[in-house]
Amino acid sequence: MNAPVQSNQKAQLLQNTVEHVDITSFDARPIIDSMRKMSFSSRDTARAADIFNMALEDKDCSPWLILAGSTSAGGCMHVYRDMVKFGMVDAVVATGASIVDMDFFEALGFKHYQAAGEVDDNVLRDNYIDRIYDTYIDEEELQACDHTILEIANRLEPRGYSSREFIWEMGKWLS
Template sequence: MTDAPINDTRKAELLSTVVEHIDITSFDARPIIDAMGKMSFTSRDLARATRIYNDMLADPDCTVFLVIAGSTSAGGCMDAYAELLRNNMVDAVVATGATIVDMDFFEGLGHKHYQALEVPDDDTLRSLYIDRIYDTYIDEEQLQDCDFTINKIANALPPGPYSSRAFIREMGKYLAEHGKKENSLVKLAYEHDVPIFCPAFVDSSAGFGLVKHQVDCMKAGRPYMMIDAVADFRELTDIKIKAGTSGLLMIGGGVPKNFIQDTVVCAEILGHEDVEVHKYAVQITVADVRDGACSSSTLQEAASWGKVNTGIEQMVFAEAGSVLPLLASDAYHRGHWKTRAKRAWGKLFA
């Protein structure tokens, strides 16, 4: 931390308006989605994507993977994701470390994200220890509490390798015992045996806490715990093999998108030649398809790799925070989740 004193009054002014997460149960988006289905452009794409997600939930054989990249959790969609998990509308989660640690676990500890009602220069924000995500603020001092809590959890575990799923389960257990927010995805996942995978786990606030854990243990001559990224891939592929039919609800792209799609190829390499490609797939993204990046690669392109069914997929090129609440609210109110069998894939690794 900088030695210069922080202007607490100015900091309080900038961190005065909390981001309020949208409640998808408080409004019924079905009439809007139905109307959008009669339109064109992104509106019709969203309506079709919503129908596909409802088809996933209505298919008794389908395991639904929620795949998240980007900052929608910080921007107001955090409770929407939690509600999907709470109501058995997703069976496993693959996400960035930032989504799970810096955003959800962070708020689970009682901290908040704030609306940036004004954006002074970022050097000023740095002097006040305020981190910025576009027009959203985070108190860096609170984020460091997240780092140290991760370190505390790591220090309490027996040394050895852990998949990100196994460690995130320990985070959920911690929140169940000490957390300050009921609607935490990490906490609810622990309580409902829904596994969460972060294939780039240390690329987040968790990385700082885990590095400190290893360095302190090395200095003391003690063994330490570590994140086993290969175990992540193996465990997630194991779920795909046992699940059979599967569907993807993808927000953003990046590593989580590629990671969940690659389970099909990995299963084949392990000798499961009869593994199904992901039957259903929806992706909401603003990434541009022209640069060849994974975040923007179309689901049709993924079919060429043997990962996704070409028939039941939909790309939605839109900022997810503006359309995900409509999709999620529609699916919640159509109610297919009420008769879904609970997968509880987390018990696979008990």
């Protein structure tokens, strides 16, 4: 593998960080309510909000948050954090990509970046930049994240670990 190219081009491609939305900073109910009068996904979004509210009100219901790998990188990380913090979900089920390559990655101080339009994959590869849909991630930082995971694994007693146990160890390492 060739050494990464440090260039102004890489800096330009990674200049706009993804900002995570803070759902506690505004009241989204009026816009969700207006979506009921729209169509396609807008109406579906309003219906989903209604269903989620019914689940929150039903004491016999146990809402779970199921995450796809790339949604954290898209700016939803604080939404998920706050859903747990405020008791809106009882369990989180996430892919390894969401836990390691998104959440842990950012906990290490690294960022995800907004893609800058159409860029040839060869240009991205030459600059050690990975694409996640319309989001970029610095491959060198991703490798540093992977090396940190290796460091955590190497500190553990050799045996089988559940994903819950290993995630616990990742959290201990961060603290």
